[in-house]
Amino acid sequence: MRTTGQPATTADYPNLAAMDAALVDCRACPRLVAWREQVAREKRAAFRDETYWGRPVTGFGPDDARMLLVGLAPAAHGGNRTGRMFTGDRSGDVLFAALYTIGAATQPTATRRDDGLRLIGTRVTSPVHCAPPDNKPTTDERDRCRHWLINELELLAPTVRSVVVLGAWGWQALMPALTAAGWQVPRPRPTFGHGVHYSIDPARPGRHRLDLFGCYHVSQQNTFTGRLTPAMLETVLAEAATTAGLTLTPPTQEPT
Secondary structure, eight states, X not given: OOOSOOOOOTTTOSSHHHHHHHHTTOOOOHHHHHHHHHHHHHOOGGGTTSOOOOSOOOXXXXXXXXXXXXXXOOOTTTHHHHSSTTOSSHHHHXXXXXXXXXXXXXXXXXXXXXSOOOBSSEEEEOSOOSOOGGGOOOHHHHHHHHHHHHHHHHHHTTTOOEEEEESHHHHHHHHHHHHHHTEEOOSSOOOOOTTOEEEEEESXXXXXXXXXXXXXXXXXXXXXXXXXXXXXXXXXXXXXXXXXXXXXOOOOOOOO
C-alpha cells in the first residue's frame, strides 16, 4: 500500500485495474483522509441510509480509451459517496447527459456504481482522487497525488488521442503530468480557455500526438448561471471525440 505519495511507474502497475486497486487504499494526504472519512460518517441527510464509499475514487471508463476527461476532485456527497467519478451529483448529471447525447455513454444518468452505465471509448479521471474540503485541494495535495495521474496517462498511452480538461485548475494540474508521462508540453504552456484546442507532441516512444481541449468545469456555479450550457459542453466533447477517432452513435431522438 502506498501511503506517502511516492512516484509510481508502469512497472509498479501493469494495467489500470492494478493501479486502481492500489489507489483506493492510498492515505497519503492526512487532511483529505480525515475529511473524506468524516463526510462518510456524518453523511448528508438525504443520504443518511446509504453507506458512503469514503475512500479515494479511481478513474472511470475503459482501459483502452481514446478520449480522456480530466476534472478536479471527487465531490464530498457525489463520488465520495458513490465511489465512482462524477456519479451522484449535479455536475455528473450535466456531464453524463452530454456524453450520452454524443454517444459516448450508454445512459444519461449516473446514480451509483452498479447502475449499468458504461462509457464508450472514454475515461473520466481527476488530478486529486479524494474529496477535499470546500472542493479546494491544496497545492501540496495536488502534487502528492500527481503520480497516479502520470501512471494513468502512461497506461493509456497506447490508445489515448484526445484530452478534455474541465476547468482551469485541472488544466494547470495536468501540464506537469503530461510532461512526466512522456509528452512535449510547449513553452510557454498552453493557456486555458473554454473551447481552446492545442496539439501536444509525444516526447517518448509509444505515445501519440494528443489533441488537448479546454472546457469550463461542469460545476453548479457554471451550469446554473449559464456560463456553461449543455450545448457548449456537447460541442467540445463531440470535437474531442472526432479528433480521437471515436465512432459514436448518438441516441435516436424521440419525435416531439
